[in-house]
Amino acid sequence: MDTKFDLVVIGGGSGGVRAARIAAGYGARVAIIEEYRVGGTCVIRGCVPKKLFVYASRFADLFEIAPTFGWTVDAHFDWPTLMANKDKEIARLEAAYSAGLDKAGVTIFRDRGEVTGPNSVRLVKAGTDLTAKTILIATGARPSLPQIPGRELGITSNEALHLERLPHSILIEGGGYVAVEFATIFAGLGVNTTLIYRGNRVLRGFDEDMREGLDAGLETRGIRRIYETNVLSLKKTGSDITVAFSDGTEAPFGAVMFATGRVPNVKGLGLEHAGVHLDAAGAIAVDAYSQTNVPSIYAVGDVTNRVQLTPIAIREGHAFADTVFGGKPTAVDHSSVGSAVFAEPEVASIGLTEAEAATHGDIDVYIARFRPMMNTLSLKSDRMIMKLITRAEGGLVLGCHVLGPGAAEIIQMAAIPMGMGGTKADWDRAVAMHPTAAEELVTFRTPTHRYRGGQRV
Ligand code: NDP
Numbered sequence: 001m002d003t004k005f006d007l008v009v010i011g012g013g014s015g016g017v018r019a020a021r022i023a024a025g026y027g028a029r030v031a032i033i034e035e036y037r038v039g040g041t042c043v044i045r046g047c048v049p050k051k052l053f054v055y056a057s058r059f060a061d062l063f064e065i066a067p068t069f070g071w072t073v074d075a076h077f078d079w080p081t082l083m084a085n086k087d088k089e090i091a092r093l094e095a096a097y098s099a100g101l102d103k104a105g106v107t108i109f110r111d112r113g114e115v116t117g118p119n120s121v122r123l124v125k126a127g128t129d130l131t132a133k134t135i136l137i138a139t140g141a142r143p144s145l146p147q148i149p150g151r152e153l154g155i156t157s158n159e160a161l162h163l164e165r166l167p168h169s170i171l172i173e174g175g176g177y178v179a180v181e182f183a184t185i186f187a188g189l190g191v192n193t194t195l196i197y198r199g200n201r202v203l204r205g206f207d208e209d210m211r212e213g214l215d216a217g218l219e220t221r222g223i224r225r226i227y228e229t230n231v232l233s234l235k236k237t238g239s240d241i242t243v244a245f246s247d248g249t250e251a252p253f254g255a256v257m258f259a260t261g262r263v264p265n266v267k268g269l270g271l272e273h274a275g276v277h278l279d280a281a282g283a284i285a286v287d288a289y290s291q292t293n294v295p296s297i298y299a300v301g302d303v304t305n306r307v308q309l310t311p312i313a314i315r316e317g318h319a320f321a322d323t324v325f326g327g328k329p330t331a332v333d334h335s336s337v338g339s340a341v342f343a344e345p346e347v348a349s350i351g352l353t354e355a356e357a358a359t360h361g362d363i364d365v366y367i368a369r370f371r372p373m374m375n376t377l378s379l380k381s382d383r384m385i386m387k388l389i390t391r392a393e394g395g396l397v398l399g400c401h402v403l404g405p406g407a408a409e410i411i412q413m414a415a416i417p418m419g420m421g422g423t424k425a426d427w428d429r430a431v432a433m434h435p436t437a438a439e440e441l442v443t444f445r446t447p448t449h450r451y452r453g454g455q456r457v
Helices: 016-025 040-045 047-069 079-105 176-189 208-220 308-323 406-419 424-429 436-442
Strands: 004-010 029-034 108-109 113-117 118-124 128-137 142-144 170-171 192-197 224-227 230-239 240-245 251-252 255-258 262-264 298-299 339-341 349-350 363-370 386-392 397-403 448-453
Touching: 004 016, 004 113, 004 308, 016 029, 016 040, 016 079, 016 128, 016 308, 040 047, 040 079, 047 079, 047 176, 079 108, 113 128, 118 298, 128 308, 170 176, 176 192, 176 339, 208 224, 208 349, 208 386, 208 397, 224 349, 230 339, 240 255, 339 406, 349 406, 386 424, 386 436, 397 406, 397 424, 424 436
Parallel strands: 004 029, 004 128, 029 108, 128 298, 170 192, 170 255, 192 224
Antiparallel strands: 113 118, 118 128, 142 262, 230 240, 240 251, 339 349, 349 397, 363 386, 363 448, 386 397
């Protein structure tokens, strides 16, 4: 067995796999160590299975309006069918990831990797030592649970993707991406869903109009929201879990899910043997080129807690390989990264929120609120929201926010003119496509409101 490599990657997720393949393409001898399944959080227990569940849950809305288009639908949902088909697709993707690594000439070790020095990694199960000119840590992050009594009775997104049967009711704690995505998944699949969040409205940090619009969308889907409240403890009561809340009340639920953020996977990696520094949040501290304080050790993706998004991990992995093995030093630009929340309604954003932009000089704000055309034959009250924020002088587009069907697809394309520093006049040169929702973004005429000297006018 070959034990000498130019690069040993620990973690076969999005960042690690990309780095391994690109480095191998530059001629490096590369090994990747993965203790679970190749593909990592995104493919195995994150973005991909989650999005398949999102599709499943959205049929509920379609069935609701189908009669207005003349369809009679007698719909029944079968959880085991979805689960089996999802598992089949994940297995296919995992095999494709492994095949891609094989094809690139990367050696895959299905083991746990532990750093034993600046240039050595131990395969824990096999008990073999590998030597590496460079080590890349790409071990991702895992759900973090509040330290409360009975927390072991709750689940996280990991288990939510493998439930044997759907619970009759679920309480989800958190107000971020995972919480709202899974709340709308469970609600769409017929589970009585309650969201509990310590803040005053979900998606802290997003534009206020998006937060408000999403909250209204959760309401119309029958999702109960309990704000400014925490879960204090869980205890088993028969087949249910009784939850005690910080407002002094208690209630039983079929399941409780924690969606209270994620923490970097650094435990048991042996980083202390090489003297790798962590930051205050417990993430691996790296420079713009993903290099740690130990020159031969790099880290990419969620374990560095820069921006916890798959495409960022991929970009960081690629940039690392270009820098170290391709002779092209490349730093990843983490500014102006768009993101999407695949809840129902969907939310996607890029650039500054209105509140942030208002502190950056005089701005104009354009907002359109309307019923998506798909809903106009029905009584469905959902509103789509499109919002553009521009600098008053010169019209530079500072932020773009969309809530409603196709929001993520629209913002993905809006990211191009945003990245090019496009002005409103540039956006307006695009001829509208009719009838679409996205045409609103290129046909705004007068600002809905303005900020002058920091004051809304
Ligand atoms: P987030 O950081 O988005 O949200 C965590 C939520 O939990 C926040 O509302 C936070 O409250 C709350 N919270 C944190 N600690 C506690 C606590 N001790 N008690 C009560 N509430 C608490 O994390 P997620 O787990 O939702 O997602 C993790 C990351 O994964 C995200 O940052 C995102 O980048 C990524 N992700 C991306 C997706 C996408 O692109 N569609 C989908 C899923 C995940 P507060 O707001 O007050 O801090």
